[in-house]
Amino acid sequence: MFDVAGIPVPNLTKPTKEVPKYGCRDCGEAHERTTKVIGKCVAKEAIQYWAEKVGREGMYTVLTDDPSLSFEDAKRKIKASEIDTKGQSETAMDRGSQIHNWLEMIGDSVPCDEPPFPGYVEQAKRFLDDFDVDILKTEFQMAHCGLGYAGTVDGIARIGKQPPRRNRQYDLTGKLVLFDYKTNKAGRTYVPSHSLQLQCYLEALQWSLEHRVDGPTQQGPELGLLVGIGEESYSTRVVEADADAVKTLLDWYQVIS
Numbered sequence: 001m002f003d004v005a006g007i008p009v010p011n012l013t014k015p016t017k018e019v020p021k022y023g024c025r026d027c028g029e030a031h032e033r034t035t036k037v038i039g040k041c042v043a044k045e046a047i048q049y050w051a052e053k054v055g056r057e058g059m060y061t062v063l064t065d066d067p068s069l070s071f072e073d074a075k076r077k078i079k080a081s082e083i084d085t086k087g088q089s090e091t092a093m094d095r096g097s098q099i100h101n102w103l104e105m106i107g108d109s110v111p112c113d114e115p116p117f118p119g120y121v122e123q124a125k126r127f128l129d130d131f132d133v134d135i136l137k138t139e140f141q142m143a144h145c146g147l148g149y150a151g152t153v154d155g156i157a158r159i160g161k162q163p164p165r166r167n168r169q170y171d172l173t174g175k176l177v178l179f180d181y182k183t184n185k186a187g188r189t190y191v192p193s194h195s196l197q198l199q200c201y202l203e204a205l206q207w208s209l210e211h212r213v214d215g216p217t218q219q220g221p222e223l224g225l226l227v228g229i230g231e232e233s234y235s236t237r238v239v240e241a242d243a244d245a246v247k248t249l250l251d252w253y254q255v256i257s
Contacts, residue, residue: 002176004136004156006217008208010143012150027145034151034200037253042193096183099124099229100154103181107135107155119231123187127227127234131172132160133179142204145211147250153201154180156221170238176221178202187230189237196249198224202241 012031013023021030098115103124105112114121127133135157143150157179159172180198182189206220224239 002136002156002158002218002221006209006212007137007140007156007205008212010141010150010208012141012143022143022150024143024145024150026143029145029148031143031145031148031150032253034149034197034204037149037249038193038196038200040256041249041252042196092184095120099183100181103154104138107138107157117231120183120229123232123234124181124229127229127236130161130163130166131236134158134160142201142208144200144204144207146207147203147247149200149204149250151197151201151204153178153198153205156205157225159225166236170223172223172225172238175223177223177225178205178221179225179227181227181229183229185231187228187233187235189226189228189235194226195224195237195239196245198226198239199242200246200249202239203243203246206241206243 011025013019013025015021015033019030020036021032024031095115095117099117099120102112102115102121106128135155138155139152140155141150141152155178157177159175159177162171162173178198178201180194180201182191182194202221202224209218209220210216222241224241226237226239228235228237
């Protein structure tokens with residue numbers, strides 16, 4: 001049986017605007033935020049792809065989805081779009097934060113009011129019930145001092161049952177998983193960077209378990225579960241641990257930084 005009390009708690013200082021990295025008192029080094037590493041690598045890769053395919057001017061028309069626009073008109077349209085959607089983005093972030101906080105309190109068995117988003121609340125409850133989720137620990141930090149990154153995962157849980165027509169290539173019954181919630185209107189989990197993020201968390205947890213001061217005591221989960229919570233549906237995606245993929249990601253980050 002996995003003992004969550006045996007998960008090492010890294011001694012980290014939080015990133016700030018002035019110092020945007022985690023400070024790790026355990027190893028004395030500064031660690032990048034997992035989300036920053038992934039965001040920069042994915043964005044750089046996408047920009048290079050577009051630049052190779054359509055050139056600098058073509059990138060703007062691809063982004064606006066209007067090939068008839070001139071280079072300057074496309075730039076203006078993108079700028080206007082950024083302004084128009086700022087309020088929508090802030091609303092989505094606030095909704096996501098409220099749902100995440102509510103799910104965290106449920107996981108910690110803390111009495112709380114439901115957030116004012118009934119569709120999302122219903123789908124979150126469906127997920128927890130369909131998979132008979134036993135949440136063991138929520139919202140905890142992890143650090144990989146070997147590769148130099150840190151972050152916070154939504155939680156670790158044991159799955160009680162495998163619903164029909166869900167993740168058919170895996171049987172999660174009885175499995176220990178790291179999980180991460182993603183809220184969006186459609187309840188999707190298809191964004192590749194989300195899988196990378198969870199793989200980083202899986203690798204960081206395994207690294208910290210193997211490098212305990214008193215020596216390795218247990219094996220961490222080998223699977224992660226992305227959970228997309230939407231207004232009318234939810235989806236799940238199983239993510240396998242992949243140490244090579246995580247190391248390649250960090251190597252690439254060093255190259256482009």
